[in-house]
Amino acid sequence: MNTTLQTPAETGPEIGAGSGSEVGRAKRLKAATMQAHDQLDKRIMAGEPFAALANYGRFLAVQHAFHRDIDALYDDPAIAALVPDLAERRRFAQIGQDLADLSLAPAEQTEAPRFAGGEIDVPTALGWLYVAEGSNLGAAFLFKMARALGLDENHGARHLAGHPDGRAQHWRSFTGALDEVALDEAEEMRVIEGANAAFRRVHGLVEQQYG
Numbered sequence: 049m050n051t052t053l054q055t056p057a058e059t060g061p062e063i064g065a066g067s068g069s070e071v072g073r074a075k076r077l078k079a080a081t082m083q084a085h086d087q088l089d090k091r092i093m094a095g096e097p098f099a100a101l102a103n104y105g106r107f108l109a110v111q112h113a114f115h116r117d118i119d120a121l122y123d124d125p126a127i128a129a130l131v132p133d134l135a136e137r138r139r140f141a142q143i144g145q146d147l148a149d150l151s152l153a154p155a156e157q158t159e160a161p162r163f164a165g166g167e168i169d170v171p172t173a174l175g176w177l178y179v180a181e182g183s184n185l186g187a188a189f190l191f192k193m194a195r196a197l198g199l200d201e202n203h204g205a206r207h208l209a210g211h212p213d214g215r216a217q218h219w220r221s222f223t224g225a226l227d228e229v230a231l232d233e234a235e236e237m238r239v240i241e242g243a244n245a246a247f248r249r250v251h252g253l254v255e256q257q258y259g
Contacts, residue, residue, distance in 0.1 A: 095258035175242020
């Protein structure tokens, strides 16, 4: 099950638009992060996040903290120039509404968000966004499980609802843009490192809530 998301990179100089690479960046990212992704999926499901509303509330706390970390990315003009409909992909406010629907407050965070203030490294940010967007693609099954708890796109599970154009199309739009970004070898590695760091961050948040 895809609860969050998935990369390496047979990278060489200037991978991206016009590179002639046979394997797109998104697929390389999937390969490079497969182990971290699989470990996270198993850890999340071990917590039985849809067994009861209380468990789901912990899942929302994880989602809220992660999207708090990346919320500033959706306002970054450099990333917006690369990723279509970037602002529409933002889900932090929806998760806050989902928590409010269940009369839950966000978990207290003592650390500043991962991306807060200062210049944002675009390759690193793309890795984090890859994880966030992949979680949306993989949320179809989770949305069905949330419905079994009496939740839906208007109450408690807004952030799990699919895009009007369909999850697959929304994902392809993102990965198509990701594949087109021209990066050098060092930048390619920062995308991968960013994605793996995002997976580690979510894993840590899961341990906090379900450990």
